[in-house]
Amino acid sequence: MYECITCYCGIKYITQMIWLISRWEEERYTDGSKWKFLEHKGPVFAPPYEPLPSNVKFYYDGKHMKLSPEAEEVATFFAKMLDHEYTTKDIFRKNFFKDWRKEMNAEEKAKLTDLKKCNFTEMSEYFKAQSEARKAMTKDEKLKIKEENERLLQEYGFCIMDNHRERIANFRIEPPGLFRGRGDHPKMGMLKRRIRPKDIIINCSKDSKHPEPPPGTKWKEVRHDNKVTWLVSWTENIQGSIKYIMLNPSSRIKGEKDWQKYETARRLKKCVDRIRTQYHEDWKSKEMRIRQRAVALYFIDKLALRAGNEKEEGETADTVGCCSLRVEHIKLYPENDGQEYVVEFDFLGKDSIRYYNKVPVEKRVFKNLQLFMENKEPDDDLFDRLNTSVLNKHLQELMDGLTAKVFRTYNASITLQQQLKQLTSADENLPAKILSYNRANRAVAILCNHQRAPPKTFEKSMQNLQTKIDAKRDQLSDAKRELKSAKADTKCCLPGQPCSPVITLCKKAVQRIEEQLMKLEVQATDREENKQIALGTSKLNYLDPRISVAWCKKWGIPVEKIYNKTQREKFAWAIDMADEDFEF
DNA sequence: GTGCAGACTTAGAAGCTGGACG
């Protein structure tokens, strides 16, 4: 018996033949519909607020004060974050206090006027104790919770879309709390409201069994829009944007889209030379807007910058992408460290991650940049005649489906392919090949500027690893010594004659330890090189998985070595279809 | 063109867990 591998329906089949036509080859809709049938159970709401036990006290100006449940709940959000840097930031505190006051009753409002006089430490201690208690639970208790989670997952975590039972990505509604923006976000600390059934729009097919709202409540709306893929939506109160519940990356609908994305990038591969020639030409255009477009496109292509949409000032952190670069974000050096025409980039990109890079550029680009910056203030737009919509309209004319982000996908994937070719050598063993893979992955992560905060435990874990390596070295020299003495003892290990069993054993031991040592050393190198670089984002979003699958097949590397279970599920389509000669 | 809503992808951090290790 074979269980269905194309979704989570659990149907058992007698033969595997059924998958000769895999789900990736099922017929696709041509009219813009995303599905014909959609049935699900709706979202899981955040658990209701549980008031604190009466012995956990809040103090204002040193004096105990009993808070109303509404005010108390918001206070606990702050208390839970007390150890976080956020709560020391002025904007966070100001926003929090303003929103907290809105939840207070008249009496509280009159009394609580200064956040500095609020003492949340007992609350904070209480939550810490709770989390300790959770950790200290018995196996049985933990198992119970696990089973309950599993039950919830089985009931709410799946939907039926067309003929498949699909996993839902985020079936739980975001619980209320304090907004944590990234970087210098002007709204950090604001209260994220609790979402109620009357905020929720349900999307499902007419002929499905509609999800029921909790007893005594109503949905905002139930609609049947098969031109979109979401199951549930609501409007969030911080930015007023819409949030969605959608399917897991393993689903047909996400997988097909992902596949399509890489196919678009492969089409770019076929015409990228032509496009490059054209923008080189356009640097000479007599129209300023065309020159700006051409220089911006050059950056997007060469440096894998994001498009850079305009953002509403004061609503979000001040971050930029290519089209929204300002004069203050670049510096020009006619000559720098022996190189000519160097541009220094220094700006905050998505998630307020700093992009810093010094790159030599063509003379024409350099001269154009000088021209664009003439008579401008530091906070003026570098490309004042350009925005993402103009740029994307132009790209659309160059190739069907071409937008700025396709360049990132294309350059990431082509870099991986080329790096793998360059770095993999046939005579290396498995750990070394995997190191090569990670290095190729790393080259892409650096190109895309995927950074992470160095893990808090980095230094320590590096030290631990070094200790292990030292121990392994000692072990190796011991093993070698033993081998030597074994040889001396038996004397005869003549050519052509089998060694004594003792010697064979010793030799095997040495070999095994050498391999273990090698593995540890490789691990140390890998980790050191990875200190501030995040590989996950590029692996998940930019690298055509078929390149990796082909590489694995070519070198006989089990795909599990580079993709964990979740990743294999997401990339099932690629694992299904790529053979070792796949070329991006 | 511009502004905005909407839908969807991309992103790093936080939280959790299971397997290695003493």
Added chain:
DNA sequence: CGTCCAGCTTCTAAGTCTGCAC
């Protein structure tokens, strides 16, 4: 058998891009 931490999972913010109204 308990501890610890790396790797995985979850979370949700922050982008991109399209389409529509004016």
